Amino acid sequence: MIELKGITKTYGRGAKATTALADLNLNVRKGEIFGVIGHSGAGKSTLIRCINLLERPTEGEVWVNGVNLTSLSKSELQRQRGKIGMIFQHFNLLSSATVYDNVAFPLKLVNTPKAEIDRKVKEMLTLVGLEQHSNKYPAQLSGGQKQRVGIARALASDPDVLLCDEATSALDPQTTSSILKLLLDINQKYELTIVLITHEMHVIQSICDQVAVIHQGGIVEQGPVTEVFLKPQHAITRDFMQQGQATDLLLLEEEGLASSENSRKNGEQSQLVKISFLGQKTYEAILSRTVRKTGVDFAILQGTISTIKQVPYGQLIVRFEGDSAAISSTTRELVEQGLDVEVLR
Structure with missing residues (x-):
């Protein structure tokens, strides 16, 4: 479904050049929820933005649903992007537009008939549980409700892929759980391929089928979540798995074995x-x-x-x-x- 081949992304030139991604390869199968986890600065956001070419790779190819996006003209790429939805950490809603108009926005851009827009917006707002809030403005919504609007907007164009850029990191734990459940329900209902990036292991643990661990612009470990979670091989992966446990284990060794x-x-x-x-x-x-x-x-x-x-x-x-x-x-x-x-x- 999604294949990244030898992706390198470099910012700047010469001595000031910074490499965000280095010869990165990744495969995501159709219908799965694929998580990418890494610390700040590891290259997560650059990676996910390369999938829809919001960031164009310096080298390499991006294939989505059998199409090489990196070879397309500007107009062809715009059409293909219509099949890739995206939700963001800080929602990116139009503050002066109602919930209804925010969800309708991508449909209006492609001149969708008014009756079809109305049907689709109502369907999406019902899906995310906001049908009673269609005439409100973003400032009147909670963080979780804003993210639900973002999800409804991303799904309005019937995409094949949904990209989630730290979609829950600005939310409290209870709201995070509800958003993750919603994404899981959407994945199962529509067989939608979802790629999400995060620095929080519990997000991966909650809904993902596969996970890739990114460090210094490269994938250091990947596989089924159960395998990576229970048998981490790389030091960075073990760091995510064992956060907060190192002190506990030291105490266990010192006190438990001493006793x-x-x-x-x-x-x-x-x-x-x-x-x-x-x-x-x-x-x-x-x-x-x-x-x-x-x-x-x-x-x-x-x-x-x-x-x-x-x-x-x-x-x-x-x-x-x-x-x-x-x-x-x-x-x-x-x-x-x-x-x-x-x-x-």
């Missing part, structure tokens, strides 16, 4: 592990059944259960105590039963 030193019997060993569960295994008593079988004692030092796009997952930090062979047998059996086990210490 085990005082409580262990002679000859017993101790091992700190992280166990990850996915899907229905999250709710099964796999750990307790296994330790009863192997005779190992354990203490849960930290744990969480959540979801990744409606798929349950769990992670536990556990201290095993007992005979070293029994501990090894425990970790081996957990892996054989489909759990991911990482030895922390």
Whole structure:
């Protein structure tokens, strides 16, 4: 559906040149929600703006739905952009226009008949839950309502692709959740391909199928969200996954292992592990059944259960105590039963 081939974007010339994207390649399949996550300055906004050529790449090709946008004339590109909707962090609404007229704006630009505009605007406002606010102005709306207007406007032209440029970062957590649910519903109802960029992992975790991690203008890791989230390979990805956990793990090692030193019997060993569960295994008593079988004692030092796009997952930090062979047998059996086990210490 979307293919970026060798995209490089450089600003300035000579000694003052700055490279925002460097030989970047990316593939997004039709109908999926694809997230791009990265820290500030990593190249996220440049990347998403290259997809509809609001930023034209210095090198490389942008293909959307089988069309090479970088080879089109200005008028042809304008027609293709009509198939790519976009919503923004700060809404970009016309302050002097009503909600109705904001949604109608892209339809008026292409001389859509008045009756069709009216039908489409009412359909989109109903979709985003704002049918009672059509005559209001942006200043009369909350942040979440403004973003819903932006979504309705982006969808009014029946696009094949929706680009979301930090669409929730200006919203409070409760409003963010409602907007993400709306995007997920739209994706499922219209089979719309959605690309969103963010610096917030919970946004990716909530609705995305695939994720790419961008750092210094390049993709350093990508794959299914469940795989990248539970088994991060790159240091930048682990940083996103483990924000706020480093201090906790240090305390676990210093306090948890120190206390085990005082409580262990002679000859017993101790091992700190992280166990990850996915899907229905999250709710099964796999750990307790296994330790009863192997005779190992354990203490849960930290744990969480959540979801990744409606798929349950769990992670536990556990201290095993007992005979070293029994501990090894425990970790081996957990892996054989489909759990991911990482030895922390």
